[in-house]
Amino acid sequence: MTQEQDDPIxxxxxxxxxxxxxxxxxxxxxxxxxxxxxxxxPLHRKAYDKAARLWLLAGLVPPSASE
Known part of the structure; x- marks a missing residue:
């Protein structure tokens, strides 16, 4: 598991x-x-902002050719 997965926030x-x-x-x-x-x-907002950026970036990544 990554550190983020172990972090409840x-x-x-x-x-x-x-x-x-x-x-x-x-x-x-x-x-x-x-x-x-x-x-x-304040740590909640920081984690939320990071998660929201990750969500946005994931949506910008095109699916792989095998999908």
Missing amino acids: WSAAWQWVRREYDRENFNAVARAEMTAWLVAD
């Missing part, structure tokens, strides 16, 4: 990013919960 940030991009199920309640999590600790 990173894991939570990654889950928030994944949930946020699930447009059908990410409603105002979920957004309020995410916002509360983000403001609870």
Whole structure:
């Protein structure tokens, strides 16, 4: 496992990013919960920003020819 996978803050940030991009199920309640999590600790925002950048970059990588 990587260090990030062992980090509960990173894991939570990654889950928030994944949930946020699930447009059908990410409603105002979920957004309020995410916002509360983000403001609870500066490390939360830092991890979230990193996870969001990774999500964006993953979406920019074209699928391999074998897929």
